[in-house]
Structures are given as structure tokens and as C-alpha cells.
Amino acid sequence: MANPKKVGPARELLEAGLSNSAIARQLHMDKRDVAQLRSEMGLPNIPAQPLTVEQKWRERTAPLPGGHLEWTGERATGSGTPVLRHSGQAYTAARIAYRIQHGTDPVGHAAPGCGRQHCVAPEHIDDTARRQRDRAALRIVLGSPDRPTHCRHGHDQAEHGQFLPDGRAYCTRCVADRKRQTTAVC
Structure with a gap:
């Protein structure tokens, strides 16, 4: 009782x-x-979640100059990443923004491509596949050589190759290996 x-x-x-x-x-x-x-x-039950995830997302945004959207809702501890909880699930606000813009879930990580940290404007959010495609196109425009098939440590770049925002190629496997070595030393 x-x-x-x-x-x-x-x-x-x-x-x-x-x-x-x-x-x-x-x-x-x-x-x-x-x-x-x-x-x-004698009070009726409250519906668990009367709003869709997209409606709840919209309630937690505020416009900023330049077409950006600020997240006014919850943020992840430490990183400050905008997050949304809905019907027992946690989502990043960028993931929902991508879904609003494209009608599908992002492939990989959803993040703003506009340069403003934590912007959640749907038209500013890219997924990993879109970012990599755009960065590969930038390499072509800049006249950069094709990405090698393997990095200097022999990792297959079709699987582990990515591009930085400026179009430079890097190996995600090498980055992960360096992080593991750094944390093992500490």
C-alpha cells in the first residue's frame, strides 16, 4: 500500500x-x-504518449538565424548531444530530423552538415552515407587522387575508408586501433 x-x-x-x-x-x-x-x-487514465515522435521533436525545437534549429529538449550528459525519449525509446534529435527530411532512417550516424554543432534543422542533417558521398565528390572537384585500395597498414579501404570534411581520406580501422592503444597505455 x-x-x-x-x-x-x-x-x-x-x-x-x-x-x-x-x-x-x-x-x-x-x-x-x-x-x-x-x-x-474516478479519474480516467492519461494516454501513454499522445504525440508521434516527430510531433514531440517539433515541440522541442526553436528557430535560429540562418535556417538552423536549436534543440530545447534533453541532452546527453557529457557530449551535449540532443536526445529525445519517446515511448520507452531514446533517439538522437538528429536521427529524427533526418527521418523528417528524407522519410527513412539514416544509414549510420546522423549529424548536421551545416557546420553548426548540434543543429537539428532537418534539411541540415546528413547520414554517414550522404556525408561520405559528398566528401568523395569534393575530392574529385579538388583534383585529389583516388583513395588507395588499402591503407599503409593493409586495411581494405572499401570497408574501412572514410573522408574528412575537407575530402582527405582516412582509415577508420587505424583510428580505432590507435584509440585502443592509447587507452591500453593509460
């Missing part, structure tokens, strides 16, 4: 229209106890 000291505040929150889950989290109660109070009070 619910802690008697929490019943009063729970009733107030129920009358204010909060969901059972929100009240349980806020008051550190069992959801079943909150549901029982709701039933006793």
Missing part, C-alpha cells in the same frame, strides 16, 4: 492531470499504487 504521507501529494498531482508514471517517478511511489488512487478518485 502507498505511503500515507505521499497519498495527499499524489492526489493533487492526479487532479493536476499528470500520468501515473510521472507521479510515481516524482514521488518515488509504485505505479500500481498511483493507478489505484486514480481509480478510487
Whole structure:
């Protein structure tokens, strides 16, 4: 049974229209106890998530000059990456923005291609495949030589080759190996 000291505040929150889950989290109660109070009070259940993930995403953006969009919602601890939780799932805001613009999920990592960190404007978000295609095209425009078939350590560049924003080629396998060596030394 619910802690008697929490019943009063729970009733107030129920009358204010909060969901059972929100009240349980806020008051550190069992959801079943909150549901029982709701039933006793004759209040209807709150729909779990009335908004689609895209609608919820739109509620957490604000326009910035230059057509950029700022994320006003939750951010990941440490990186500051804009994130959205919806129906028990966590998404990056860039992933949802890519889906809004292209109608499909991104291939690989979704990130802004406009140069503004954490911009979530759908038309500014690229996936890994699109970024690599554009960077390979930049190499052609700049007259850079074709990417070698293998890096100097013998890694197949069809599998591990990527391009930096300026069109320079690099090997993701070599980068991962260097990171492993650095963390092993520390």
C-alpha cells in the first residue's frame, strides 16, 4: 500500500492531470499504487504518449538565424548531444530530423552538415552515407587522387575508408586501433 504521507501529494498531482508514471517517478511511489488512487478518485487514465515522435521533436525545437534549429529538449550528459525519449525509446534529435527530411532512417550516424554543432534543422542533417558521398565528390572537384585500395597498414579501404570534411581520406580501422592503444597505455 502507498505511503500515507505521499497519498495527499499524489492526489493533487492526479487532479493536476499528470500520468501515473510521472507521479510515481516524482514521488518515488509504485505505479500500481498511483493507478489505484486514480481509480478510487474516478479519474480516467492519461494516454501513454499522445504525440508521434516527430510531433514531440517539433515541440522541442526553436528557430535560429540562418535556417538552423536549436534543440530545447534533453541532452546527453557529457557530449551535449540532443536526445529525445519517446515511448520507452531514446533517439538522437538528429536521427529524427533526418527521418523528417528524407522519410527513412539514416544509414549510420546522423549529424548536421551545416557546420553548426548540434543543429537539428532537418534539411541540415546528413547520414554517414550522404556525408561520405559528398566528401568523395569534393575530392574529385579538388583534383585529389583516388583513395588507395588499402591503407599503409593493409586495411581494405572499401570497408574501412572514410573522408574528412575537407575530402582527405582516412582509415577508420587505424583510428580505432590507435584509440585502443592509447587507452591500453593509460
